[in-house]
Amino acid sequence: MGAQHINLVPPQVESGHFDELLQAGQTISATTSPFDNSLAVFLSPTNISGSNSSSNQEEPVYFASYDVIPSSERRLFIADTQVIFSMFHDMLEAAKTREPSWLQSSEALELMRKFSVDYVNFIKECWIHASQPMARADGPLQFSADHYRSLYSCFSLFVVLYLPEPGYEDAPVGEELMEWLNIHFIEPSTEEGDHLSSLDKPWEDVEFWPYLKRVTLRGLTKASLFFFNTLLQHPSEDLQDLAKSIIPVVENQPRLQNFSAERDFAFASRRWKDKVKAIRIEMDRVPEDCRFDEFENWWDSLSDIVGILEGRSSVIQRVCEDLGADWKEVCAAWGIFVDSRLRRQDLVDVAAEVLENMPPDPTNLEDMIHSALFLGKPEQALRHASQLDTWLSAHFADVMEPLGLLESDEPAESELSKRDEYVLSYAEYLHSDPTQWKITIAYMYSCGDIGRERADEILVRVPLKLHPSETSGTPEEAIAQAVKEISEVCFNHQREAVRRTVCRIAAQSCVRQKEYGLAVSYCISAEDWVSLGRVIDSILEEYIKNGAADFAKQASKIAPSLQDIQFDSATEAIFVHRLIFAVRYSQIHRYKLEKDYVSAASDIVTLFREEIAPKSWWPVLLCDSVELLQYGPALLFSTSDAAELLKKLEEISIRASQGSGDDYLSVLVRTIKGGGEKDALERLKVVRLALARYFARCTVGSNKLAIPSS
Incomplete structure (x- = not known):
């Protein structure tokens, strides 16, 4: 794990022939994946601006990883030990509310010993499991039983030497x-x-x-x-x-x-x-x-x-x-x-004397870790542990730091403590498996500002499973579940800015899937009013492209978002009013489809009177009113309502004659396939005629005004 070199098979360049590649005007390039810690390796020209005779030839792209993706039994080990890690850090977080000296108290040491013994016991279980023939039924294990036996011996020795039972710190250790x-x-x-x-x-x-x-x-x-x-x-x-x-x-x-x-x-x-x-x-x-x-x-x-x-x-x-x-x-x-x-403190001198005559095996990392622990050199033990398994070095360092076994001075060039270096190295290994993102960021978020920044980058790139084939539910359920999980993680780690970013990304994905209800709710949750405006535009675009029925169906999904929405600034109010318009306008078409013409007529007038409808949609609303103005059984508009419609029609006509027609007629023009502003004005003449006839009916008074039913 954490390899310094990556071997490509077959190699892009044979060993010792790299100079020949340079002479041919090419070199080896690589780019990291934002999804995991893998690389895409490929040949590229040394001079980008220059021409290359082979530039038109297809070149292979290698996908390589620094680490082998954890297998099923390794993932189980990772997931279960992370539970212990989280509980250990809950204890450390709680310690921040106490006196600084509490971590050196018997109570704290007893808790740290308990969690460390939990690690030891779980490693033992993994070793026993890996030793069973049934564990290899599906093929060879990624890590052998002997590997887990080594982890078991190392961690249990650490507990014996550095975490004795409270009250027995000075007791004989033999x-x-x-x-x-x-x-x-x-x-x-x-x-x-x-x-x-x-x-x-x-x-x-x-x-x-x-x-x-x-x-x-x-x-x-x-x-x-x-x-x-x-x-x-x-x-x-x-x-x-x-x-x-x-x-x-x-x-x-x-x-x-x-x-x-x-x-x-x-x-x-x-x-x-x-x-x-x-x-x-x-x-x-x-x-x-x-x-x-x-x-x-x-x-x-x-x-x-x-x-x-x-x-x-x-x-x-x-x-x-x-x-x-x-x-x-x-x-x-x-x-x-x-x-x-x-005593434990005297064991160091004894071990030094013995090791002088019987040195440890330098080819055996387990033995080197043991000797470093005996000699009271925990940082040396960490270096050897990182070569054996980054899991071991990360969890060693995590426990060693609160015990005061590591140097407290942070190197200026990296701004990372020794503990954070080893834990981040392990987290990068976990990043090789994108499905382990929750565990990966849990370790990263425990590593100061640098770790939090890395975790943020991973979190905003968590793939949202949008297709039913990838999940057991619908796309809407998949998106909602993914965002819910990410939001919980953000809440637990106090990453509000990241949560809002994820909501914005989710909103964009929802728009592509025409899940407008979720898109609106995520924009509101992220307080991203500009994106909310874009979502509303996409919803209204459904009317222009696909007609009233499709628009009403899609817009109905955003109605629940209006119930709890709150806004404080004028900027927010602009976008919220547009949201209200989209919802209310979709209701008009639903009323018409349900033949509830009274409610439809009332809402059209309300959109005008309360200045909810944008000016570019006035002509569309007026055209929608024609059917209601011509409704036979009853008069659906009062005289003042009809006058309001005429007032808006006059304003459109005057502004269009003054050269501002595009401000009013752009949407109506788009609903007329192949039409222009002149065609839009011709269509508005139909509205004028319908209004004239309606006023005539009102004057004659042969029919009573329709009274909306309760």
Whole structure:
């Protein structure tokens, strides 16, 4: 992950031939994707303004990524550990309301330990799952079981060394280290023990003494006692007597967990050491010629075991080397046998001494991380962890910072803390999978201004799934769901400006899909009044292009947006009035389709009187009134209403004669296919004639005015 080089297959240029490409006037270019962290790599001319003989030839475009997109089992690991990450940061956010020193309190350390143990437990589950044959049923895993085992050992060691249980910060660490070693690096194997225990005379097996040394060194009391008891049947009476002396010593070795006070543990340990010394004295009394059996020098092997119990560091180190053990086993045994009261702060010096003679494996990142943690070098551990898995370095750094384990000085050139560097590196890896956008920005938003800016850029580029084929619902439902999710994220991270930008983008997408109701609501939510005006224009365009029925259907979707709309400035009022016009005008056509002519006539007059209708739509409204003016059964307009219509008609005629016809007639002209201003004026003559006849009917008074029904 986070590769420095990307290998293209097949290569665009063979190794060592790049100069030939330059001589041909070409070079390799790349552009990043706004969708994820992939690249488009292609050949391009070195001189853009110059001509190139191959410029007309088709060239391949490679799509490459810095990271392999997480597979299904990896995505599960990422998603579940992000839950722990979020809870950890909720705790840190809550800490900001407390005293600055609270993060160093026992309460805070206990919470940080709890979340870190949660990480450890979940990594363990992933390791166990990846070890099962069923996990590989669909093919090889992206990350092996051994990879998760490495994460497990590293994070659990970090907890042991840097996050002890509250109140035990200064307690001896040896037993915890040995427990960690026995959990993560099981030696000797169960198979070896089963084999030796099945023998009548196990001491005759070449692996007997190495096995007994190892279980003694590891503090595996049950196994060591079992095989010490078998020595009671050994042909050598000297060995039998020594075994009888060793058995109670091994069985009764003091354990810190069995004492309520460290002082009592220390006293018991000194008395126990005296008993071990007595065994040494007893061993030295065994004559030289009695120290062998038919197979080997049992005395030397038993002397090594007693040397371990005595806490002789040189013996422990030599035995570990003979057994193929490494420095970790020496350090753990040191805290059990050499210095049973070894503190965490003193472990650094012990580890440095041991590692000087038994250095870690530089080719094994797991071992390098372990050694850095033992040596009290968390930043060095982070560097190795980032090479093993950016997940590990990010979550290490995230916990290390509040513990005060990282340098607080921020480098001026990047303005990023060390913690943020590692977390952002992990977030960039997540960005390789666009479907993980929620998780990606959760990590980015935790990384100061730079992280927030990067997260904002990702958030505004989240693809809105607009087509039914891409979702389980309609396009309208898909857009609404996407915007809802993004809005929730913006609210949680206090990114109001980003939310408004996303609403503007969503509105544009909705207009393309003719989802005008959503488009209007998103414009209002974003308080983008200019875009609202464009949406209204698109709705009104439906009337011009597709007629009244289609317009009424589309415009009906925006009516609910009028209910809760509020505006404060004159600029907003202009666009809101246009919205009101579109809704009210669509209602007129719905009334006409439903044959509710009374309501239609009333609304036409209202649009004029309340100055809701734009002047460019006056002629269209007047033409719509012709059908209502000619309605036979009843008079739909009062005399004053008809006078209002005539007044608007006169203004249009006068302004058109004065050269301002385009201000009034542009929309009507567009409804007349192939017509012009002259044709529009001719159509208005029909309105004038209808009004003249209507006034005549009013004068005669043969019919009563229609009264709108309740």
